[in-house]
Amino acid sequence: MHETRKEQVLEAAVHLFRAKGYHATSVQDIADAVGLRKGSLYHYIRSKEELLFEIIHSTIQTYIHRLESIAARPEPASARLAAAIEAHIKAVAQDTEGFAIFIGETRALEPEQRQRIEEASSQYGHLLERLIEEASLEGAFRPADSAMAALAILGACNWMHRWYDPQGRLSPKEIAAAFTEVFFGGLLQQPQIQASLPGKGRTGGVTTRR
Amino acid sequence: MHETRKEQVLEAAVHLFRAKGYHATSVQDIADAVGLRKGSLYHYIRSKEELLFEIIHSTIQTYIHRLESIAARPEPASARLAAAIEAHIKAVAQDTEGFAIFIGETRALEPEQRQRIEEASSQYGHLLERLIEEASLEGAFRPADSAMAALAILGACNWMHRWYDPQGRLSPKEIAAAFTEVFFGGLLQQPQIQASLPGKGRTGGVTTRR
Numbered sequence: 001m002h003e004t005r006k007e008q009v010l011e012a013a014v015h016l017f018r019a020k021g022y023h024a025t026s027v028q029d030i031a032d033a034v035g036l037r038k039g040s041l042y043h044y045i046r047s048k049e050e051l052l053f054e055i056i057h058s059t060i061q062t063y064i065h066r067l068e069s070i071a072a073r074p075e076p077a078s079a080r081l082a083a084a085i086e087a088h089i090k091a092v093a094q095d096t097e098g099f100a101i102f103i104g105e106t107r108a109l110e111p112e113q114r115q116r117i118e119e120a121s122s123q124y125g126h127l128l129e130r131l132i133e134e135a136s137l138e139g140a141f142r143p144a145d146s147a148m149a150a151l152a153i154l155g156a157c158n159w160m161h162r163w164y165d166p167q168g169r170l171s172p173k174e175i176a177a178a179f180t181e182v183f184f185g186g187l188l189q190q191p192q193i194q195a196s197l198p199g200k201g202r203t204g205g206v207t208t209r210r
Numbered sequence: 211m212h213e214t215r216k217e218q219v220l221e222a223a224v225h226l227f228r229a230k231g232y233h234a235t236s237v238q239d240i241a242d243a244v245g246l247r248k249g250s251l252y253h254y255i256r257s258k259e260e261l262l263f264e265i266i267h268s269t270i271q272t273y274i275h276r277l278e279s280i281a282a283r284p285e286p287a288s289a290r291l292a293a294a295i296e297a298h299i300k301a302v303a304q305d306t307e308g309f310a311i312f313i314g315e316t317r318a319l320e321p322e323q324r325q326r327i328e329e330a331s332s333q334y335g336h337l338l339e340r341l342i343e344e345a346s347l348e349g350a351f352r353p354a355d356s357a358m359a360a361l362a363i364l365g366a367c368n369w370m371h372r373w374y375d376p377q378g379r380l381s382p383k384e385i386a387a388a389f390t391e392v393f394f395g396g397l398l399q400q401p402q403i404q405a406s407l408p409g410k411g412r413t414g415g416v417t418t419r420r
Binding site for chain 2: 078100103107135139140141142154157160162163179182185
């Protein structure tokens with residue numbers, strides 16, 4: 001019961017932060033939304049900031065657990081990376097506003113909480129980085145700066161919360177395929193290489209689409 | 211004189227927004243910083259939100275003008291795109307906190323102002339997109355979804371404001387080179403192609419470094 005009420009409070013806070021923004025939402029608004037007096041609400045939460053931290057922290061933990069379970073699959077690392085990109089993009093598409101709270105409001109946290117979120121973000125980045133390194137070891141990827149490659153992929157996927165339109169031209173799956181094609185295959189035509197392979201142009205794209 | 215005072219106000223606001231955050235900065239703080247009474251300050255600005263809009267708008271206009279001038283250079287489009295990536299990354303590195311205000315506080319704007327910023331952001335993305343299309347027409351890039359490729363590049367570069375460390379392992383120029391290597395060359399080893407080119411491995415990386 002106690003847990004359930006806490007969950008109700010968290011859910012109401014997410015809805016209000018999305019609708020009105022974090023700064024414009026008062027503790028009174030949250031209390032009203034769950035039918036509690038402000039004094040009683042403080043039985044469940046310490047502060048509005050603590051609530052924001054819990055919401056952001058639980059969002060990123062969900063992303064980490066999802067990525068860990070993809071990384072543990074018995075598949076080539078490059079296929080796991082492609083699956084990770086698709087899962088990330090689908091998750092952002094499914095809850096773009098919630099993701100925007102995570103991206104946009106981390107600045108509103110106190111330094112210590114902000115630090116914990118930054119650490120969790122780094123953990124997520126390192127998991128991607130390890131997949132890239134594994135794919136290099138497996139011979140699928142050429143040696144690259146895996147840390148920079150992971151940050152490039154992460155940034156591309158995260159930025160999507162700014163432009164994604166559910167009514168847009170591409171589905172989340174198609175966006176993931178387009179991104180993977182760029183990251184895996186690169187933009188260059190590589191005419192020297194292609195010229196030596198008549199009839200085997202790379203125009204169709206080297207992708208992991210299946 | 212009038213313009214100069216306005217510029218002082220804008221500059222003071224940028225400093226305060228960076229140091230304390232937009233929401234925690236009051237109009238009184240800004241007035242104090244430029245040695246004006248609050249009432250006199252309203253001679254120069256309409257509201258704190260209007261100030262935020264002007265700061266974000268002028269930031270993005272600077273980015274657009276820089277990109278336009280790079281796009282107009284008499285060089286192959288792929289070289290112009292590489293230059294654009296490097297210029298963007300250097301600009302974010304030079305003013306990471308100011309860029310974070312642009313990224314993080316756009317949500318605080320009124321819908322109409324937010325719309326104008328989104329339009330300017332789109333304009334920037336379209337300039338990148340056009341460079342990718344040009345590079346395809348010139349034969350340097352293979353046909354790709356240029357809109358998605360532009361958004362991937364933009365996201366990777368923008369996300370840098372979250373992890374860039376001036377004391378870090380790589381300089382802005384090196385970060386740009388690593389990103390360009392991933393975006394241009396791709397992560398895949400492409401063993402079938404490489405196998406047909408003995409002694410001509412792609413391990414050294416297809417980059418635009420010069």
